[in-house]
Amino acid sequence: MKDMHGPRHRIILPALCWTARRRDFYAITTDISAEGVRFRSSSLLIPGEDLTCSIRHIGLLHARIDRAVGQEFVVSVRGDGPALASLARHFMALSRAQDLSVEPIRVDRRIVPKQKVVTVTLEDGHAVSGHVLNISASGVALLIDRTLELGATIQVGRKLARVVRHFTHGLGAAFVESFEPGDVHDAMTL
Structure with a gap:
């Protein structure tokens, strides 16, 4: 899926997050792009807040909330160039490994014929x-x-x-x- 920030790469990973005003809430990543990492959470967050998340298979992520709409929020990751590039490669490898492409819905009954x-x-x-x-x-x-x-x-x-x-x-x-x-x-x- 594409938008004004380029391609989005779907990745679903659980995360335990916290901010200075909100301790320990759960979120889940939904995708990554040049815009940042997108999450979903039942917690309502405020843009501009600093955020720390412990993400499965990624580790600790220090970020700033750039945008929050409803249950979705997007963060930009803090760090230097080489560390960010390494993190982006790791996210991409996990995204490819998950292969979350949508399988088409089958509407017709399948059978195994005798003539194979x-x-x-x-x-x-x-x-x-x-x-x-x-x-x-x-x-x-x-x-x-x-x-x-x-x-x-x-x-x-x-x-x-x-x-x-x-x-x-x-x-x-x-x-x-x-x-x-x-x-x-x-x-x-x-």
Whole structure:
């Protein structure tokens, strides 16, 4: 997600925080950006206050509250250049490790067909073998020995599809034209 402060990187970490006027309240990080670290808390805070937080996997963070709206507040971290750069790299590594990308909501029932081996024809015309993990009216999850670009068009059996996600040794593809829900059963063939 982007805003006027550049990209935001989601990261969810619990924190125990305190200010000079408020002792020991809980907060949780929500994201980091060039703007600072964004938190959520049930405590209502005042911009301009100095804040200390003990954040899981980060340690002690000394900051100033720059903005507070409702339950959200944004802080700028205090410290010198090298320490801030190291802290930013650590936050980014934790953000990547959490991989909080939103998984699309599945609305179609998935089944595991009896016929699991299928021919997958790539955009360049080459055919490779794929193993169907599951299938629904709108898409298929395949194990395949190729890494394909997101958005690539492939043919799974006789059905045209687009690659929409990757996972270890496989991919998820959405059919260009969905099956009728009644046509999805364990004896179906692609």
